[in-house]
Amino acid sequence: MPFYYTLGKIPPKRHTVFRKPDGSLYYEQLFGTEGFSGVSSLLYHIYRPTMVKEIHRAIDLTPKAAVTHNITARMLRGWDIAPEDDFLDSRTIVLFNNDLNIALAAPRQSMTDYFYKNADSDELIFVHQGSGMLRTFLGNLSFGYGDYLVIPRGTIYQIQFETAENRLLIVESFSPIVTPKRYRNQFGQLLEHSPFCERDIRRPSILETYDEKGDFLIKIKKQNHLHQVVYASHPFDVVGWDGYFYPYAFSAHDFEPITGRIHQPPPVHQTFEGHNFVVCTFAPRLYDYHPDAIPAPYNHSNIDSDEVLYYVDGDFMSRNHVEKGYISLHPAGIPHGPHPGAIERSIGQKETRELAVMIDTFKPLKLTETALQIENEDYYRSWLE
DSSP: OOSOEEEEOOOSSTTSOOBOTTSOBOEEEEEESTTTTSOEEEEEESSOTTOEEEEEEEEEOOOOOSBSSOOOOEEEEGGGSOOBSSHHHHOEEEEEOSSEEEEEEOBOSOOOSOEEEESSOEEEEEEEEOOEEEEETTEEEEEOTTEEEEEOTTOOEEEEESSSOOEEEEEEESSOOBOOGGGBOTTSOBOTTSSSOGGGEEOOOBOOOOOOEEEEEEEEEETTEEEEEEEEEOSOOEEEEEESOOOEEEEGGGOOOOOOSSOOOGGGGEEEEETTEEEEEEOSEEOOOSTTOOOSOOOEEESSOEEEEEEEESOOTTOSSOOTTEEEEEOTTEEEOOOTTHHHHHTTOOEEOOEEEEEEESSOOEEOHHHHHTBOTTGGGTTOO
């Protein structure tokens, strides 16, 4: 995160004596990425965060490619992914490359008997349906429809759902997920022309602290394997922390679209970025106001990137026959644009209520077998007149 935050109790000086009420020491932990040069936070634990009791057999989660060389425009029915009780069991990768995994999930139950940590990736979870609480060792975040949850790698967490009907879009990024550089000044502050600001970002507000020993199962994803490690103390034993590295929430409903007299290109919708990919939010907005403007996007060539669009809500005016949870993939190498009739329909329209998440990758995406099972196979022919 580009700005400093603190929660709970911390000593006045880092790396100094910090005692518990009984006179013994709290245990300090540096939590961050990119060695000692990236953003980080300092955590203070009741118990040593290193007390491993058991390590069980790992489960291989490496995604398998059913299609590795793709030139076909595709449409996936995302909500055809069957719900599962368990959060991790429900996570299903449909697209991936060496920079990120794109997964869908429909978990029915909260995480209660284990904790989870992704040691491979930052996670960006978009909440399409459902609400609840993200509980972490850095504090809790409530979430609901339209929220992005940004969870830095290494964060230990549980998710508590309020209902059994939940739909999530998940991006696992092997590089840090950050806000767009062009929207930040040299100090990391979001600038005046940014479509969102620090006031829109929700940080952890309640720090749960557990003074407990026992057997606590943490499932850790590392190198695409799920390791099961039993620790001797509760992972939420942090009494305080400060720094720049923590989970946060941002609502797509707080994104302020940039509009103009004529059609604006997709980069104005950018919300996050990682190495070799960007994430954009297509939020409800006024259309272009030039008297002869064509609100529908023009045809454009995907020469350098694969474009993934996840349809959330509203009538997406450039596509025909699109439903909630559909995912379009327009691969690099061929042009794409509005469906027949979309340009004509858009003329004279004043606004759109659409909501969608776009992921543009600058390296080709591979498709899993699950992606092929939920595909509308004739989508690539849908531009024929």
